[in-house]
Amino acid sequence: MARAAPEVGGRASPRRLLEREGAFSWIMLAPGVLFLIAFVAYPFFYGIYLSLQERQVAKAGLFVGLGNFVTLFHDGVFWQVSRNTFLYTIVTTVLKLLGGLAMALVMNQAFRGRNLARAFLLLPFIVPTILSTIAWMWIFDPTFSVINWTLVHTGAIRTGFSWLGNATLAMVAIIIVNTWRGIPFYGITLLAGLQTISPELYEAAAMDGASINQRFWHVTLPIIKPILIIVTMFSIIFTFADFQIVYALTHGGPANATQVYVTYAFDLGMSAGQLGMGAAAALTMLPALVLLIIGLTLYLRRE
Amino acid sequence: MVGGREFGTRLLRLYLPLAVCLILMLFPFYWMVITSIKPNRELYSQKIMPLIVHQPTLKHYVDLLTETNFLTWTYNTMLVAIITTAVSLVLGTTMAYPLARMKFPGAAVVAIGVAATYLVPQPLLFIPMADIINRLGLGNTLTAVMLTYPTLLIPFSAWLLMGYFKSVPRELEEAARIDGASRVQAMTRIVLPLCTPGLLSAGIFAFTLAQNEFLYALIFLAKSEVRTVPVGVITELIRGDVFYWGQLMAAALLGSVPVAIIYSFFVDYYVAGLTAGSVKT
Numbered sequence: 001m002a003r004a005a006p007e008v009g010g011r012a013s014p015r016r017l018l019e020r021e022g023a024f025s026w027i028m029l030a031p032g033v034l035f036l037i038a039f040v041a042y043p044f045f046y047g048i049y050l051s052l053q054e055r056q057v058a059k060a061g062l063f064v065g066l067g068n069f070v071t072l073f074h075d076g077v078f079w080q081v082s083r084n085t086f087l088y089t090i091v092t093t094v095l096k097l098l099g100g101l102a103m104a105l106v107m108n109q110a111f112r113g114r115n116l117a118r119a120f121l122l123l124p125f126i127v128p129t130i131l132s133t134i135a136w137m138w139i140f141d142p143t144f145s146v147i148n149w150t151l152v153h154t155g156a157i158r159t160g161f162s163w164l165g166n167a168t169l170a171m172v173a174i175i176i177v178n179t180w181r182g183i184p185f186y187g188i189t190l191l192a193g194l195q196t197i198s199p200e201l202y203e204a205a206a207m208d209g210a211s212i213n214q215r216f217w218h219v220t221l222p223i224i225k226p227i228l229i230i231v232t233m234f235s236i237i238f239t240f241a242d243f244q245i246v247y248a249l250t251h252g253g254p255a256n257a258t259q260v261y262v263t264y265a266f267d268l269g270m271s272a273g274q275l276g277m278g279a280a281a282a283l284t285m286l287p288a289l290v291l292l293i294i295g296l297t298l299y300l301r302r303e
Numbered sequence: 304m305v306g307g308r309e310f311g312t313r314l315l316r317l318y319l320p321l322a323v324c325l326i327l328m329l330f331p332f333y334w335m336v337i338t339s340i341k342p343n344r345e346l347y348s349q350k351i352m353p354l355i356v357h358q359p360t361l362k363h364y365v366d367l368l369t370e371t372n373f374l375t376w377t378y379n380t381m382l383v384a385i386i387t388t389a390v391s392l393v394l395g396t397t398m399a400y401p402l403a404r405m406k407f408p409g410a411a412v413v414a415i416g417v418a419a420t421y422l423v424p425q426p427l428l429f430i431p432m433a434d435i436i437n438r439l440g441l442g443n444t445l446t447a448v449m450l451t452y453p454t455l456l457i458p459f460s461a462w463l464l465m466g467y468f469k470s471v472p473r474e475l476e477e478a479a480r481i482d483g484a485s486r487v488q489a490m491t492r493i494v495l496p497l498c499t500p501g502l503l504s505a506g507i508f509a510f511t512l513a514q515n516e517f518l519y520a521l522i523f524l525a526k527s528e529v530r531t532v533p534v535g536v537i538t539e540l541i542r543g544d545v546f547y548w549g550q551l552m553a554a555a556l557l558g559s560v561p562v563a564i565i566y567s568f569f570v571d572y573y574v575a576g577l578t579a580g581s582v583k584t
Binding site: 124189282 | 324536
């Protein structure tokens with residue numbers, strides 16, 4: 001271990017430089033920091049610059065100030081997209097939270113094969129989203145939907161639903177898929193939180209005559225609250241900015257009924273080639289995201 | 304005998320809800336498997352009971368592997384995932400190490416920067432990035448995605464690794480330094496080996512995220528021979544209104560295999576990484 005004895009002598013050789021905390025730190029950091037500045041910070045500010053231009057792909061831009069934003073705010077579609085995104089985020093978050101908590105509570109009991117069950121339950125979260133969404137596309141197929149088949153054959157309905165062709169059902173469909181993919185994330189992280197609670201706490205509470213419900217509200221919930229809040233905040237941020245599920249299942253349709261911010265920005269910026277408008281549409285997410293991120297940061301700092 | 308009543312409670316509290324969880328979470332995968340081995344006459348019939356396969360066939364797999372570029376897409380996906388995972392692990396480590404263990408001017412700013420790049424989602428960047436990649440002349444090259452994926456993977460790896468690096472006691476490092484180890488040696492011989500689980504977690508997650516990436520690949524890779532699996536499958540197996548469902552399911556299943564294999568070997572590291580704080584969904 002003690003081969004390279006520190007050199008004695010005043011010269012600032014590279015080796016000696018590395019022994020200084022500040023120099024060592026910055027030499028280590030430099031490649032990563034430079035990379036992130038070039039490929040995250042620069043595109044971010046370039047995006048703001050683009051949003052102030054009328055700019056078609058492969059053409060020179062024309063500075064229009066806040067013109068793109070004004071156009072967006074006067075467009076009914078933009079407000080529909082905003083409503084869709086918030087609805088999608090809020091409903092899926094509530095469902096994932098409740099579903100994940102239920103999954104965690106079920107899994108927090110001792111039984112044989114628990115690790116195997118946990119591994120299987122996490123599958124929706126690890127399989128590439130586009131690939132699992134393809135299975136859901138087939139499940140929601142207008143003619144051959146297995147849900148329709150089941151409902152028709154049990155006599156619940158007479159003719160099948162057009163899942164992705166109806167405005168309300170299409171929203172239901174993307175909510176179902178997002179919830180399905182997200183529940184294991186909540187479930188398994190919350191399970192880890194539950195497993196830190198010592199059984200003695202429950203025994204003590206039970207001895208004091210606390211019912212199962214009381215134990216949940218007064219022992220379980222307060223202890224897993226921090227992890228619950230962090231998981232939820234992360235999930236909200238990434239659901240708010242979701243693209244894959246909506247793009248694959250509905251492309252934002254029918255008639256923008258499931259269009260969310262990112263698919264909308266994609267349509268404007270990539271499909272229609274209006275980079276400026278697309279960049280502006282993407283940036284309209286920023287205020288809400290910044291609030292969420294500041295909230296999360298403050299909370300993490302307090303913990 | 305207490306068995307009867309106890310089993311009843313256990314049935315209600317454990318077995319039934321567990322079965323419901325498993326069925327809901329796994330049904331789409333079951334559906335993928337059986338759809339991929341159904342002949343077309345079973346797939347496109349409303350009369351035949353769809354929940355089981357009556358006459359299984361491997362035709363869709365054969366067609367997928369011989370008539371489409373699926374193998375090329377798989378090669379591209381693996382190549383990109385492996386390279387970007389390696390790059391991100393190295394740069395994630397070099398960023399997380401000083402942030403977790405050193406005191407130096409500017410540390411707070413860099414730490415906030417890493418957290419911000421981690422949380423600011425890719426959708427804010429993809430349009431300017433498309434223009435930048437075009438101007439660099441990198442459209443339709445795997446270099447385009449190799450350059451952009453690490454923007455998602457590095458902040459995440461750094462974030463995850465910081466927690467692990469912080470957990471190694473300073474005394475261990477100081478003891479080695481007193482014995483004459485340099486700062487670099489203290490890192491490579493003491494701290495990093497102790498953080499192997501963290502490095503494994505970060506690597507597995509980075510690999511999974513790289514396999515899952517879709518938006519950049521969709522924008523940058525418009526030619527079939529450079530596409531990744533998710534993009535190739537969704538753009539080429541769905542042509543207009545024509546869906547090749549059997550092939551789609553076979554592709555979805557085969558495309559999930561690399562992640563599933565890694566996952567099955569390292570499930571505990573995966574769960575540890577997931578719960579180590581913070582994960583990008």
